[in-house]
Amino acid sequence: MRALRCSAAPSIWTTWSPNLSPRIPAVPVGVLERELDRLEGLWGEGLSDTYRSYLESVSSHEPEMQPKLALAAALIEVGIRLQGLGGHAAPATTLLMGDLCLARASRLLADNATQAVQVAFAKAIEGVSAAAAAGKPSRPVRELLVHAFSAAA
Amino acid sequence: MIAGRLRFETSHATEFVDVTKLVREEVRRSGLRTGRVHLQSLHTTVGLAINENEPLLLRDFQKLLERLAPGDVGYEHDDFARRYEISIDEPVNGHAHCRQLLLTGFATLLVEEGKLVLGRWQSVFAVELDGPRHRELALQLDGEFAPLSPAGRGFRGVRRELAPPGPAPQGGSPPSDSGAWVGTESELIELELARQLRVDPEPVAAPMRRLMEAGGKRLRPKLVQLTSQIGPRHDALRAASLAAAVELLHNATLVHDDYVDESTHRRGRPTVAAAEGAERAIAVGDYYFAKATRLIAEIGNTEVTSTMADALEAICAAQIDDVALRGAFPGDHDSYLRVVRGKTAALFAASCASGALLSDAPPEVVEALRRFGDLLGVAFQMADDMVDFSPSSGKPVGLDIRQRVLSLPLIYAAEDRSVGPEVRRLLAGSLGDEEVDRVTELVTASDALRRVGAEARGLVDAAVRELESIELDGLRPTLVGIARSAVDRTA
Numbered sequence: 001m002r003a004l005r006c007s008a009a010p011s012i013w014t015t016w017s018p019n020l021s022p023r024i025p026a027v028p029v030g031v032l033e034r035e036l037d038r039l040e041g042l043w044g045e046g047l048s049d050t051y052r053s054y055l056e057s058v059s060s061h062e063p064e065m066q067p068k069l070a071l072a073a074a075l076i077e078v079g080i081r082l083q084g085l086g087g088h089a090a091p092a093t094t095l096l097m098g099d100l101c102l103a104r105a106s107r108l109l110a111d112n113a114t115q116a117v118q119v120a121f122a123k124a125i126e127g128v129s130a131a132a133a134a135g136k137p138s139r140p141v142r143e144l145l146v147h148a149f150s151a152a153a
Numbered sequence: 154m155i156a157g158r159l160r161f162e163t164s165h166a167t168e169f170v171d172v173t174k175l176v177r178e179e180v181r182r183s184g185l186r187t188g189r190v191h192l193q194s195l196h197t198t199v200g201l202a203i204n205e206n207e208p209l210l211l212r213d214f215q216k217l218l219e220r221l222a223p224g225d226v227g228y229e230h231d232d233f234a235r236r237y238e239i240s241i242d243e244p245v246n247g248h249a250h251c252r253q254l255l256l257t258g259f260a261t262l263l264v265e266e267g268k269l270v271l272g273r274w275q276s277v278f279a280v281e282l283d284g285p286r287h288r289e290l291a292l293q294l295d296g297e298f299a300p301l302s303p304a305g306r307g308f309r310g311v312r313r314e315l316a317p318p319g320p321a322p323q324g325g326s327p328p329s330d331s332g333a334w335v336g337t338e339s340e341l342i343e344l345e346l347a348r349q350l351r352v353d354p355e356p357v358a359a360p361m362r363r364l365m366e367a368g369g370k371r372l373r374p375k376l377v378q379l380t381s382q383i384g385p386r387h388d389a390l391r392a393a394s395l396a397a398a399v400e401l402l403h404n405a406t407l408v409h410d411d412y413v414d415e416s417t418h419r420r421g422r423p424t425v426a427a428a429e430g431a432e433r434a435i436a437v438g439d440y441y442f443a444k445a446t447r448l449i450a451e452i453g454n455t456e457v458t459s460t461m462a463d464a465l466e467a468i469c470a471a472q473i474d475d476v477a478l479r480g481a482f483p484g485d486h487d488s489y490l491r492v493v494r495g496k497t498a499a500l501f502a503a504s505c506a507s508g509a510l511l512s513d514a515p516p517e518v519v520e521a522l523r524r525f526g527d528l529l530g531v532a533f534q535m536a537d538d539m540v541d542f543s544p545s546s547g548k549p550v551g552l553d554i555r556q557r558v559l560s561l562p563l564i565y566a567a568e569d570r571s572v573g574p575e576v577r578r579l580l581a582g583s584l585g586d587e588e589v590d591r592v593t594e595l596v597t598a599s600d601a602l603r604r605v606g607a608e609a610r611g612l613v614d615a616a617v618r619e620l621e622s623i624e625l626d627g628l629r630p631t632l633v634g635i636a637r638s639a640v641d642r643t644a
Contacts, residue, residue, distance in 0.1 A: 095409060133440065
């Protein structure tokens with residue numbers, strides 16, 4: 001049992017205003033409940049929007065896998081944004097929340113994605129972070145991740 | 154490029170030693186798909202030849218060499234009265250040197266589709282001209298290598314594999330292994346790490362290379378390699394690939410940790426964040442986090458992938474807990490254990506379990522090793538905490554105090570009846586040099602370090618007990634040794 005909970009780091013949302021629609025459900029029950037442990041705050045603050053934006057990209061995958069794959073992609077996108085990768089470094093606690101997003105996404109992919117998808121996602125992050133380290137612009141993360149889905153589906 | 158040595162013994166004065174099979178085996182083990190094998194004799198009385206292995210023909214060759222450089226015609230090289238600094242056992246072998254001049258000391262063989270390119274009747278010979286002796290050929294393989302992941306390829310069951318070349322032999326001094334790569338699997342890890350870093354973009358590779366070259370105990374990859382030998386399916390190359398990925402993953406977490414902890418130095422060198430800035434540190438950590446997960450995925454064992462992913466998630470969650478607990482510094486024993494099991498022990502446990510999974514070890518063995526790694530990881534962290542109070546560690550004493558890092562000696566000292574009140578008071582305030590020194594003094598004077606040491610040793614005992622009921626293919630002493638040394642250390 002995990003006794004501690006860490007709230008979502010709100011600072012990132014000051015630079016990124018999520019388009020929170022009233023149609024978007026709160027934390028989806030069932031399949032994603034476990035996957036949002038410790039990240040509930042992020043869901044309410046924009047992760048849900050990002051998640052929904054990936055649902056279309058995973059339509060060619062097994063139906064029961066689609067929510068988890070979409071969530072994995074959303075967590076990577078939000079995690080990288082939280083960390084400030086390619087921009088200004090996030091404060092320590094926000095970075096750690098971003099790290100947890102990436103780790104959670106990695107576990108979701110390990111448990112639910114094909115090897116090809118896992119590799120494609122990892123390569124996408126490698127590309128973005130290598131560009132950030134070199135101070136060069138990179139293709140948008142979402143574009144890379146959607147491509148990873150389509151390339152490996 | 155892979156370098157090594159082929160070693161063999163000869164049994165006659167002149168002997169054509171067919172090394173084709175040995176070279177083929179090294180090509181297979183290396184995974185070289187397309188490229189070249191370079192052979193070089195390391196002796197002035199051993200030549201190389203490529204020809205047909207037909208016994209009568211070999212006698213013809215021998216006779217030819219004897220005709221061209223007879224053994225009884227007198228060679229100036231053998232006139233010891235005219236030579237300087239000759240050893241007491243200097244052989245009379247002018248003829249052998251001259252015969253070697255007729256041969257070659259070098260050969261390059263081509264490799265295509267993973268196979269040595271040789272004509273139907275061609276064999277590769279090392280030609281002994283002054284035997285019998287122990288002999289050595291240098292061997293290098295370069296070109297395109299297959300990924301290190303395919304199952305069942307190469308190195309299976311071989312405990313001692315690839316080695317960097319050692320110094321050239323002196324005066325025919327005997328090497329040990331006949332026709333084998335020499336060295337240890339730990340060298341294979343280093344080679345694999347170097348190989349991985351070589352292909353990465355320099356902005357991420359350079360800081361990571363500096364961090365890795367600065368040292369580190371490589372305990373986690375060592376555990377992967379050892380446990381990968383337990384099951385029936387041992388593949389040293391796959392194990393090395395996994396071990397290297399684990400080490401990269403561990404170091405990626407350190408890069409982010411150092412930024413979070415505002416650490417300026419690690420392993421005696423500036424941290425990536427201190428040297429290159431926070432932005433670069435985040436990118437480097439992310440890159441190697443992703444790369445490690447990719448390397449693990451490419452191994453193609455779903456249980457291993459899930460095990461490592463679970464560990465990574467546990468590490469990140471525990472890191473959040475760790476930072477959150479700093480508000481209640483120094484914390485309590487239960488919180489400490491919870492954080493340490495995630496931050497440190499999770500990867501130890503995953504390393505042990507994933508190596509065993511890779512080798513198809515039985516589930517009960519995998520689980521016992523997972524528990525072993527978990528207990529060892531906690532004990533390791535406790536020992537690490539104690540090092541912070543050791544003046545002989547080579548690290549600044551009291552760094553954990555200064556950075557308000559969770560530390561069991563501090564927790565015990567804060568609970569101590571005599572020194573506890575002062576420790577708690579000091580930790581509640583700002584921590585300058587004077588306060589850190591005083592806290593260190595109080596912890597050292599208290600019973601805290603003894604208690605932590607005893608607890609760590611108790612955990613190692615429990616870890617060792619986990620190994621008692623499982624078949625470990627002779628690896629128990631090594632694992633026990635690693636466990637004991639993980640806590641009996643000062644650095």
